[in-house]
Amino acid sequence: TENITFFHESTKLGVGDDAAVFDHGSDYSLVSTDMLVEGVHFDLSYTPLKHLGYKAAMVNFSDIYAMGGLPKQIVVGLALSNRFPVEAIEELYEGIRLACQRHEVDLVGGDTTSSTSGLIISITAMGAVAKDALVKRSGAQAKDLIVVSGDLGGAYMGLQLLEREKQVYLEHPTIQPDLAGHEYVLERQLKPEARRDIIKMLNEMEVQPTSMIDISDGLSSELLHLSKASGLGCHIFENKIPLDPDVIRLSEIFKINPITAALNGGEDYELLFTIAQADYDKIKHNPNLTPIGYMTEASAGCVITLNEGTDVALKAQGFNHMTDSAS
């Protein structure tokens, strides 16, 4: 471990002692932890281990970005049964290291142990944020604009595609999977990218979000979290929700309303945040950022205006009205 070079001067000592050591200046430190369990969070029959390592790291980076901070260090816990060869651990770590490389994060420690069945990955990310740049879930004000980065529903559609091809393969092992043309949604599912670029961009544009969360469980549930933490309601518009053309194409194939994928699908790892109306001019021509509605008083509840014109209450799980009426 003597030859490892770290990104951060604050990283004084990595793996090889009892604990990693780092030196934070006067910023706030941030820490986030997530566990991914085989058979629950991933299916190794269609998930390359390198992608899995990459995603496990991204999930944690995303939590740090959602506080307005930058991840600096991670520690990795792995438990795996003896059906995994040593090369499997190496592949996983290759993905983790690639994610760290791209996001300038130091891998400072870990613990690999045996499991009686399956693979479990536990990653804890530490980061830092300037004290005046910290963004909590609870800071939104009524009339603040609700903004999302990127587009939504892709990871969910990617999952539908992978599950379909797995079923085809199980029934007809000689048929080759038909994934051509769907690279975008597959990558959204298998190799998501946490939005470091958005945090940097907001910083450069001098836009300080009033509240923020990352979209791991679907837009609906994250909006409800933000609203509850801020003691407010919210109002969004179906026709504003950003969707990739392939999500719309696949929604017809799978008979799933694309808005349902965006609201309830999850795993997009985009950022959902609120900004003061005064900041609208700074973001309005930015192709990475889409205003989808605004915060309201708590008494108004959390509402989506559908394209057909009706208002429907947002629910955390299963937007049934829309699923049921999906063409």
Next chain:
Amino acid sequence: TENITFFHESTKLGVGDDAAVFDHGSDYSLVSTDMLVEGVHFDLSYTPLKHLGYKAAMVNFSDIYAMGGLPKQIVVGLALSNRFPVEAIEELYEGIRLACQRHEVDLVGGDTTSSTSGLIISITAMGAVAKDALVKRSGAQAKDLIVVSGDLGGAYMGLQLLEREKQVYLEHPTIQPDLAGHEYVLERQLKPEARRDIIKMLNEMEVQPTSMIDISDGLSSELLHLSKASGLGCHIFENKIPLDPDVIRLSEIFKINPITAALNGGEDYELLFTIAQADYDKIKHNPNLTPIGYMTEASAGCVITLNEGTDVALKAQGFNHMTDSAS
């Protein structure tokens, strides 16, 4: 989570947002992670969940103490199958919270998820240490004294006892377990206590260890780690190794040499450290600290002088000579 009071002014924000936030001053931050897997690290047939939570926290605190620091915050990852009722999670957390209470640590976040089988606990502890008080594994000098806290082999003997009673129970379910008089070794196995007191004591005595490690895998393997990291050899003496009377009693019952339990047993979570000879007077009458030998030049290797007078090379796994000759 609004009513939670934190020990550390540095803990700004706990569970409930994307990441915990804390404010470290000018100290070094420390981080350590450990995973405990059912069927590998613990057996729920004789491990109360509350004790398990307590131990899982202690294992991580111990890593922070072994750097000379104090743990400040932990995050907890749990994966458990649906055979565990909600009360099981509550019991586990009760043990974790008790450990945190006693060691003045803030539980700042967590992630609970499902598992396809069994229980997995992943804890990451963060701590801090004054820059001039950081103790690495690599700082020992030749002729430094080797010191251990407390006594060794107890956790291993406790495990033998629990395994024996489990077998008796499996064969004769009506026989009550016979554990009376062995409370000490059972507690060493089921509810170990990380040595916060030793770190505080060394500080008060103005003893700065030159190197340190916690004893999780047995004295042999930890001594080899310290020696390798410091580029030295070591020489210890069988008759100096501190043993509890119950460890000696049980060693006769189980036909296990008590020194084998100390050298290879592990899980004692005592501290093993080196000090300059000039500091000997400060520790010599302390009943919590036992000098067991000294560091040597690397060329001398790592050696134990047995009571019978012969010198034997220390090995990381299985001290076979002694096991074989156990009475």
